[in-house]
Structures are given as C-alpha cells and as structure tokens.
Amino acid sequence: MPFDVQSLTPALPEIILLAGALALVLVGAVFGERATGFVDAAVIALLAVAAVLVIWLPGERLTAFGDSFVLDYFSRFFKVLVLIGAAAALFMSVDFWSKERLRRFEYGVLALLATAGMLVLVSASDLITLYLGLELMSLSLYVMAAFDRDNLRSSEAGLKYFVLGALSSGMLLYGASLIYGFTGTVSFAGIAAAAKGAQTGLIFGLAFLFAGLAFKVSAVPFHMWTPDVYEGAPTPVTTFFAAAPKAAGIAIFVRVAIDAFPGIVPQWQQIVIFLSITSMALGAFAAIGQTNIKRLMAYSSIGHVGYGLVGLSAGTVAGVQGVLVYMAIYLAMTLGTFACILAMRRDGKAVEEISELSGLATTQPLVAFLFAALLFSLAGIPPLAGFFAKFYVFLAAIEAGLYALAVIGVLASVVGAYYYLRIVKIMYMDEPRPAFEGMAVPVRIVLGLAGIFVIFFFAYPAPIVAAAEAAAKSLF
Amino acid sequence: MTVAALFFYLFAAVTVASAFMVIAAKNPVHSVLFLILAFVNAAGLFLLLGAEFLAMILVVVYVGAVAVLFLFVVMMLDVDFTEMRQGFLQYLPVGALVGLIFLVELVLVVGVWATSPALVRAAEAPLVSADRITNTEAIGRVLYTTYIHYFQLAGIVLLVAMIGAIVLTLRHKPNVKRQDIAAQVGRRVADAVEVVKVKPGQGI
Numbered sequence: 001m002p003f004d005v006q007s008l009t010p011a012l013p014e015i016i017l018l019a020g021a022l023a024l025v026l027v028g029a030v031f032g033e034r035a036t037g038f039v040d041a042a043v044i045a046l047l048a049v050a051a052v053l054v055i056w057l058p059g060e061r062l063t064a065f066g067d068s069f070v071l072d073y074f075s076r077f078f079k080v081l082v083l084i085g086a087a088a089a090l091f092m093s094v095d096f097w098s099k100e101r102l103r104r105f106e107y108g109v110l111a112l113l114a115t116a117g118m119l120v121l122v123s124a125s126d127l128i129t130l131y132l133g134l135e136l137m138s139l140s141l142y143v144m145a146a147f148d149r150d151n152l153r154s155s156e157a158g159l160k161y162f163v164l165g166a167l168s169s170g171m172l173l174y175g176a177s178l179i180y181g182f183t184g185t186v187s188f189a190g191i192a193a194a195a196k197g198a199q200t201g202l203i204f205g206l207a208f209l210f211a212g213l214a215f216k217v218s219a220v221p222f223h224m225w226t227p228d229v230y231e232g233a234p235t236p237v238t239t240f241f242a243a244a245p246k247a248a249g250i251a252i253f254v255r256v257a258i259d260a261f262p263g264i265v266p267q268w269q270q271i272v273i274f275l276s277i278t279s280m281a282l283g284a285f286a287a288i289g290q291t292n293i294k295r296l297m298a299y300s301s302i303g304h305v306g307y308g309l310v311g312l313s314a315g316t317v318a319g320v321q322g323v324l325v326y327m328a329i330y331l332a333m334t335l336g337t338f339a340c341i342l343a344m345r346r347d348g349k350a351v352e353e354i355s356e357l358s359g360l361a362t363t364q365p366l367v368a369f370l371f372a373a374l375l376f377s378l379a380g381i382p383p384l385a386g387f388f389a390k391f392y393v394f395l396a397a398i399e400a401g402l403y404a405l406a407v408i409g410v411l412a413s414v415v416g417a418y419y420y421l422r423i424v425k426i427m428y429m430d431e432p433r434p435a436f437e438g439m440a441v442p443v444r445i446v447l448g449l450a451g452i453f454v455i456f457f458f459a460y461p462a463p464i465v466a467a468a469e470a471a472a473k474s475l476f
Numbered sequence: 477m478t479v480a481a482l483f484f485y486l487f488a489a490v491t492v493a494s495a496f497m498v499i500a501a502k503n504p505v506h507s508v509l510f511l512i513l514a515f516v517n518a519a520g521l522f523l524l525l526g527a528e529f530l531a532m533i534l535v536v537v538y539v540g541a542v543a544v545l546f547l548f549v550v551m552m553l554d555v556d557f558t559e560m561r562q563g564f565l566q567y568l569p570v571g572a573l574v575g576l577i578f579l580v581e582l583v584l585v586v587g588v589w590a591t592s593p594a595l596v597r598a599a600e601a602p603l604v605s606a607d608r609i610t611n612t613e614a615i616g617r618v619l620y621t622t623y624i625h626y627f628q629l630a631g632i633v634l635l636v637a638m639i640g641a642i643v644l645t646l647r648h649k650p651n652v653k654r655q656d657i658a659a660q661v662g663r664r665v666a667d668a669v670e671v672v673k674v675k676p677g678q679g680i
Contacts, residue, residue, distance in 0.1 A: 011625070018632055025639065065625045106643045113636050120629065132629040139633060143640035158644075 010062035010071040011123075013050035013079065017116040020046040021109055028105035036105040040094055043108040044087050047115060051083040054119075061474065063125070067187060070125040077324055077471035078122045078251035081331050085243030086115040088335050088446050092342055093236030095440035099348070100234070102148055110147075111240060114140035118248035125259070127176040127186040130252060134172070134216065137245060138165050144240065145233040157232030164215070164225045172212025178205030179260075188260040196263045203267050210271050213256065217249035219309060220278035223302045230298035235350060238294055239338035242301055246334075247327050250305070254312055254323055258475050265315050273313045273405055279306025280412035287419045293341055293354050296419065297334075300378060303416055304330050310409050311393035314400035317472050322392035324468035329389040329457065333377050336450025340371040343447070345437045354423060359432025367439070370451035372424045377454045379417040385457035392465075480524060487520040504550045512543045529611040 008015065024039050031038075054076050062071040090111050097103040117136030124130040142165060146158020180186050182202040183194035195202055215222040230238050257268050283303020290296040308330070311322035344351050361368040377386035390413060397406040439447075457464075494513040501507045515538045522531035609617075619627055 018628075021632075022635075025635075066622055069625065104643070106639060110636070110639065110643070113632065113639075116632075128626055129629075132626060132633065136629060136633050136636060139636045139640065143636070143643055146644055149644050 007064060009057065010059075010064040011069055012057065013053045014116055014119050014123075016053070017046055017050050017112055017119065021112045021116065024105070024109050024112065028109065033104065036103050036108075039105040039108045040090065043112045044090055046112065047083050047087040047090075050119070051080055051087075054079045054083070065129075067189065068126040068129045069120075069123050071123055073467075073471040073474035074255065074320075074324075075123045075251070077467055078247055078327070079119050081247045081328055082115060082118045082122065082244045082251075085247060085331050085335065086111060086118075086240065089236065089240040089243050089338075091442045092239060092339060092440075092446055095442060096234070096236045096342055096350070099345070100148070100350075102234070107144070107147060110140045110144050114144065114240075115244060118244055121248050122251045122255075124252060124255070125188050127180065127188075130256070131169075131173065131176065134252070135169065137248065138169070138216070141165075141241065141245060144237045145229055147237060148234045151234075153232035154234060157229045160232075161225055161229045168212045168215030168222065171208050171215075175205045175208025175210070175212060178202070179209060181205075188256070191260040192262050195261055198264055198267055203264070206261060206264070206268055207271060209256065210253075210268065210275075213249065213253045214275050217246060217253060217305050218298075218302055219275040219305050220282045220302060223279070223282065226302055227295050227298040230301075231292055231295045231352075235294065235338070235342055235352075238297075239335070239342065242297065242334045242338060243331055246301065246305070247331060250308055250323060250327055253309075254320055255475065257312060258315070258320065269313055269315055272309050273402070276306045276309035276313055276405065277408055279303060279309065280409055281306075284412040284415035287416065290419070291354055292352050293344070293357075293423075294352055296354065296423075297337060297341070300416070300420075301334070303412065304378075306412070307390060307393055307409060310397050310402075310405060313402055313405060314393075314396040316396060316400055317469075317476055318399055319393070319396035320472035320475055321465075321468045322396040324471055325392045325465060326389040328464050328468065329377075329385045329454075332450045332453045333374055333386060336370065336374045336447055336454065337378065339443045339447035339450065340367065340374070342443050343367065343436055343439045346434065348437075354426060356433065357423065358426050358430035360427040360436075362432045363435035367447070368427045370447055372427060373451055373455050375420040375424055379420040380413045381417070383458040385454045388457060388461060484521070484524055487517045487524070490514075491517040491521065505547065508543060508547045508550055511546065512539050515539050515543065527611060529615060532612075 020042065024042055027035050027042075028039055054071075057071065060072070063069065064071075090108065093107070094103075097107065114137050117133050117138075117140065119133075120129060121133030121137055124133050142158055142162040145161045146155050148154035176186070178201055179191060182199055182205060183191045185191060185194065211222060215225075218226040230241065233241065257272065261268050279302050283299050283301075283306055287296050287299035287303070290299060304326075308323050308326045311319040311326060313319070314322070341352070342350075344356060346356070357371075360371070373384060377384035380386045380390040390409070394406045394409055397403075397409070491514050494510045494517065497510040498507050498514065501510060515534055519531040519534040519539075522528070522534060
C-alpha cells in the first residue's frame, strides 16, 4: 500500500496539536517553570492555527485512515466550538494560576492534549477512534481536575472523576463490544448498514454505549460526579470542563445516534428522551438549594445538556440544527458566566458563595449588568441568545410530534429561571459588600465578548444558524 | 506421542502446578516467582499453538513488567501475609462450596455447548496462513499502515498518563543533593586536593 502524505490532510489540525504538545513538553522539561509563559502562549497560538485549518481545509466531506476519521461540516462546527472554548478557558486561567501560585507549564500541555482528544472524538467515525479520542480527553481532564494537588477538594474531585470516569469507560466499551459482536463491524457506516431491525443484543449494546456517553456529557442519571467535580476543581479547570468537553461530548452523542443507528431510531429515541427529561428536571430542581456558585453552575450545565438532548430526541435535521445552535450559544453563556466567577476575588482569595455577589450592581455596575444578561440568557428570556437556543430545540421537538417533551422542557426552564433570577436579585437588591479585586484583562475580554454575543445575537443570528443548518445536513 | 505433545503436557503440567503454588506458597515473594513461572510456561503453550507473537508479548509484558511490578509492591509494602492467612481453614468449606457450584455451572455450560461444523473445520486448519507469513509479520503489516492512527493515539494516551503521574506526584524538595555529572567530570586536582606542608610533630 503506497503511502500518500496528502491522505493525512483531514487530520492536520489534530496532528499539529499533538506535535505541538510533544514539542512543548520538551520545552517545559528543558526550561522548567521559566517556560510557562511561553508554553501558555504557544498553546493558544496552536489552538488558533488549528481553528483556522479546520475552517480553511477545502472539501465538503474529507475522510482519513480508511474512513475511521471524518471531517465534514458537522465536525468542523463542533471543532471550532471546542477550540474556541478551550482557548478562551486557557486565556482566562493564566491570571488565576499566577495569583494562586500554581502556575505550571503542564497545565497548558494537558489542556492541549485534552483538546486534541476532543477533536479526534468529534471526527470519530468508528468505535475505536471514538474510544481513543474519549480516553485522551478524559485522562487529561482527570489530571486537570486534581491540578491543585495540595488542596483536598481538588484531589477529591480528580479522584472521583477518575473512578467514575473509568466505570463509564468500562460501560462504553462493553456496549461497543456488544455492538461489534452483533453487527460485525466497528465503523459507523457499517453498523448503520447492519442495524436494521431491533435485535435485543444490539439494543443492549446501544444502551451501554449511550450510558457511557451520557456520563461524559453529565446527563441524568449519570450526572453524580458533576457537582463535586465542578465545585472541587480549581475554577479555571471548571471553566474548561463546562466549555469544551461538553460540546465534544454532545457532538459524538449526536454523531453516534444519527450516523450509526439510523435504522433503529425509535429505540435510541426513547433513551435520549428519558435522559433529556430527567436532566432538565434535576437541573431545574436540584439547583434551587445551592449556595456555591460553581455547584449551581454544575446543576445548570446538567439542565442545559437536557435541553440540548431535546433536539437530538427529534432525530431530524431541524433537531440536530437545534442542538448545534444550542451548544454554540451555551458555550458563549458558560464562558461569560465563568468569567464572572473567576472575577470573584476578595482579599487575595477566590470566593465562591453566591451571597458574596450581593450588591454587585453598586460596586461594579458593568460587570453586574453583563452577569445579569448572561443569567437571563441562561434562563432563556427573550430577546437574549439563550431564548433562541431553547426556541430551536423546542420547535424541532414539536415538529417531530414530541409535544410532551417540549412542554416538560418549557416547564423545567420556568423552574430553572427562579435560581438564575435569584442571583440577579442578590446582585441588584441586596446590601452591597466590598468590591471585588480588579478583573484581569483576559477575563474582561472574554466577559465582554460573551456579553455582546448574548445581548446582540437576536440582531444577526444568520451566520450561526446557517452554519448549524449546513452542519446538520451534512450528517444526514 | 510426538515431541509436541510431550512439550504440551510438560508446559501444561508446570503451568497448573505453579498456578497452584501461587496461592499455596507461604512467602509472597515466592508466590510472585511462581506466577512468573506460570507466565513463562503459558508462553510456551502459545508457542506450541503457533502464536509466537502472543508468547513473546506474554513474556515481555507480563513477566518483564507486570510481575516485576508485583514483586516491587510485595517487597516494598510491609504487609503481614501470615496474619491475613489466619482463618484460612475456617473459610475453606464456604470456598469449596462456591468452587463446586462454579464447577457444576461450567460442566453444564460446556456440556451443552454446540459447535458449528464450520468452526470445527476452521479450528483444524493450520494457524499459519497459506502465504506463510508469521503472526508478527501479519500484525506488523497492518499496525503501522491501516491502523497507524489508533497506534499513535494509544501512544499519546500513555504519554498523558505519564505526564499526569508526574504532575500529581513529583515534588522538587529543596536541600536534596543531586548528582551533577558535569561538575564531577570538570573537577580538577587543583580544586579538590590541597597539599599542605606540615612540620613534623606540629599537626595542622
């Protein structure tokens, strides 16, 4: 078999990221902590180069490595989201690590490796690539969660995430082996060709595979790790978790469901509907009693995954388009919200209690305004971006005849609005506390961009909606 | 009885005997050594089957890495195994019962096992394929061509594990004296030795 360098082109972004990671490990090993600033800058530059390549590589549907790796509009859309999320989270983290005296070059390298894993995951077109991408992502994330290793809660978060993640990987592999056993192939196209009827063994495999994926996106009932890990991990790591891996997980969830199992839609549809309803409900109700803002955001992310899965439940082009729009808008909202959380520092220490925000409107009116806009958007109040996100997924569900699901979703978002609005009330109506320390420039930039995006999305939604439509169509 | 059959019984008998000794030996270090013996003999069985790649992997990975790691753990952790063994006889009846049930289940499963005739023919066919390429060559042909990205990604995953272990455990302690080879090599007599003239009977 003659080798052709051209055949590697579709994987060029991943190859650049991985080669860069190897080089940066070397740089870090030789120059030690002095290289940290350089490594961080280089990682962000590499992510930017990869994003440019993902957008620029010509061709509608490129495949590599014998069809096990695919670069279509769908994977391009999610790759850009993942790269933006990872780069923004890293950009904001630098200041936090310096202030906490935890600045080490390995963080950037691990984030780079995790991002490379996510890109592989998004492009996976067979079960083995899926698993390898997932492990590369997860293994890096476990270490990142425990990065503040002398902090008990950070170590606990890392250990908990690792143990439960290993369990979920086991379930995913068990499901994959069953699917391979019953279809005789690991490629998604081959599985789609073989999985025509509802064989019991195949559905068993499907259920286990989805359980593993649901864990990675923290859908109920596989969400238990989320609040502890979000709360325990250092805030920049939580930002990273909430932004990039969530998008990658949802991407592979959609791809597996649509690409590999188009023959047994009713079977996976009921699993996804169940995951969606329980996630929305738990996300809405369990967040009410939270006092820690990171924990609250964990439950919020569980709820938002539920809304995203509403679109997948529809199983139509419109539904997938809804998921894509939802994840794009959620990425902006979550980055903006975590920028506000990163800015919560008082007396040289990060504070995480919601009550610390009281009276922010008098001390820092602009931050309070943007934070309030982001929270209104998370609650789904028009005309902010979050409303359109929910609008697209619920519309797709109604068009697909899933009325009950849409109604439950709307009710859950009404309940969820309570705890978002409570934070707004604390910021605007309660007695002011001393002002927070000055925000770092990167945090300001990300907060500003996210705020502008969320507030003005309604004016010009066409680029994202059109890109999401093209991406969704490439999947069918 | 051919030579191959003779070797089969030799390897099989030693494997079973050393596997038994793994759990029967009093000294845990001996247990691990018997485990290594069992691995090596199992590798011999693989060789007889014509699976030379598996045999070598078993020796390299299990004997070379896993068993040595076990040995390290056993030797470094000061676990009192005699204490753990107390009450061994007390649990013997329950253990024997579980073992018996397991055996009956196995007999029931294997007893009703139906093998398709095609499979029997496939099993009788030689493992070495018609064009006489070996296992190792067959794996090598696809591992670095068709499946190169799986291989590379798995390598990167292992690298992440290494970086992770270092990030989470390595601590640079101050006041630790490390070997500085450059300084050692660059040392000259003039820096190290001082000749002092001492008059007899005076001392320094």
